[in-house]
Each structure stands twice: as structure tokens, then as C-alpha cells.
Amino acid sequence: xxxxxxxxxxxxxxxxxxxxxxxxxxxxxxxxxxxxxxxxxxxxxxxxxxxxxxxxxxxxxxxxxxxxxxxxxxxxxxxxxxxxxxxxxxxxxxxxxxxxxxxxxxxxxxxxxxxxxxxxxxxxxxxxxxxxxxxxxxxxxxxxxxxxxxxxxxxxxxxxxxxxxxxxxxxxxxxxxxxxxxxxxxxxxxxxxxxxxxxxxxx
Numbered sequence: 001x002x003x004x005x006x007x008x009x010x011x012x013x014x015x016x017x018x019x020x021x022x023x024x025x026x027x028x029x030x031x032x033x034x035x036x037x038x039x040x041x042x043x044x045x046x047x048x049x050x051x052x053x054x055x056x057x058x059x060x061x062x063x064x065x066x067x068x069x070x071x072x073x074x075x076x077x078x079x080x081x082x083x084x085x086x087x088x089x090x091x092x093x094x095x096x097x098x099x100x101x102x103x104x105x106x107x108x109x110x111x112x113x114x115x116x117x118x119x120x121x122x123x124x125x126x127x128x129x130x131x132x133x134x135x136x137x138x139x140x141x142x143x144x145x146x147x148x149x150x151x152x153x154x155x156x157x158x159x160x161x162x163x164x165x166x167x168x169x170x171x172x173x174x175x176x177x178x179x180x181x182x183x184x185x186x187x188x189x190x191x192x193x194x195x196x197x198x199x200x201x202x203x
Contacts, residue, residue, distance in 0.1 A: 023093050027183075029086025034176050036079025037122075039074055041169035043095045049143025049165060058139035058147055066133040073126075080122070083175075087115070090182070104182075111178040118171035125164045126155045 048068055052061045063093040091108065132138075132154055144162035146155035 007178075023090070025088035026086045026093060029082045030090055030179060030202070031086070031176075033079045033081070033083025033086055034172060034179065037076060037083060037118075038169055038172040038176060040076050040079070041165070042173060044069070044072075045165040045169060051142075052140070054141030058141070058149065059137040061142065062135075062140050063137050063138070069129055070133070080119070084115075087111075107178065107181060109169070111175060111182070112169055114174050114178065118168060118175060121164055121168040121171060125161060125168060128161050128164070131157050132161075150203065166170070 049065065052065045055061045055064060094104070135151065135154050138151060138154050139147050140154075140158065141147040141150075142166055144158050146158045150158065
């Protein structure tokens with residue numbers, strides 16, 4: 001057996017190597033994208049934003065913070081795009097199970113709702129970040145905390161960012177958990193149970 005067929009071999013008889021291969025690529029995009037998205041957010045909340053407060057000059061803190069996130073944004077955007085593309089490919093590859101297996105649709109709908117919320121939170125955080133960056137070298141206490149010298153409009157944006165830095169990774173973390181649950185649904189025993197329940201809702 002060629003190495004590429006062996007790498008995607010499966011014990012499930014109705015799954016052919018080509019289908020398995022497409023699922024591996026799709027799930028890799030989905031999982032790696034979510035990991036990039038989640039990891040960057042968590043690093044920002046736990047390390048980058050607080051560490052900015054170690055800089056002596058309050059006006060330099062905002063400049064450093066803006067520079068960090070400006071450099072990270074393209075990587076984060078690529079991760080989000082990979083997650084969305086991978087998720088779409090996984091859904092297309094499992095369209096038969098959406099119809100035949102009970103529980104697949106509800107989990108997919110729930111995950112889509114959380115994805116929308118995570119995207120909205122990320123987009124809002126990005127808008128707030130641009131507003132803060134456009135204000136120039138304003139004094140701040142740290143990456144998400146205003147100081148006594150921070151202008152009121154920027155202070156409000158920083159307070160919103162302080163909340164979003166925890167809400168957004170929590171939402172993305174839920175996506176990772178939902179992906180694990182979807183993987184469990186593909187186990188042969190789960191597939192059989194879901195199909196039987198679809199055929200007999202009283203079971």
C-alpha cells in the first residue's frame with residue numbers, strides 16, 4: 001500500500017481513502033485555525049496586555065501595545081480564516097450525517113452560533129483597538145487599563161477591551177470543545193446510535 005493511502009487508511013468500511021483524506025485536511029485547518037485564534041487571545045490577556053504596564057513611560061505603553069497587536073493581526077486573521085474554511089469543509093464532508101444522524105444538526109447549529117458570537121467579539125475588539133491606536137501615544141496603565149491621564153473616550157474603549165480579552169477566548173475555547181464533541185459523534189458507535197434514534201425518535 002502506498003504511504004499516502006496507508007496514512008489515511010480507516011477501519012470503517014464505508015469511508016474511502018479519498019474521503020478520509022479530505023476530512024483530515026479540513027479538520028486540520030479547523031483545529032489549527034482555532035488554536036491560533038485562541039492562543040493569541042489568551043497570550044494577550046495573560047501576558048502581553050499586563051506586561052505593557054512594566055514600561056516606565058505611560059505614553060510609550062500604548063505605542064508598544066499597538067505595535068504588538070498590529071504585528072499579530074495578520075497571523076490571527078489567517079487563523080480565523082483557516083478555521084472558517086476548515087469548518088465549512090467539515091460540514092460539507094458530513095452532509096449525509098446531518099440528515100441521517102440525530103444530534104449532529106443541533107451541535108452544528110450551536111457551534112455556528114458560538115462562531116458568530118466569537119467573530120463579533122473579535123471584530124468589536126479590533127475596532128476598539130483601532131480607535132485606541134488612532135489616538136496616538138496616550139497614557140495608559142497597561143494594555144487594557146486606563147490611567148488617570150487617559151482621555152475619557154479612550155478610557156471607555158480600554159474598559160471594553162478589558163472585558164473582551166476574557167470573553168473572546170472563552171467563546172473560541174467553546175468552539176474547540178464543540179469540535180471535540182463533533183469528532184466523538186463520528187465514532188462508529190455514536191453514528192449507529194444517532195441513526196437509530198433518527199429512525200425511531202422514541203428510542
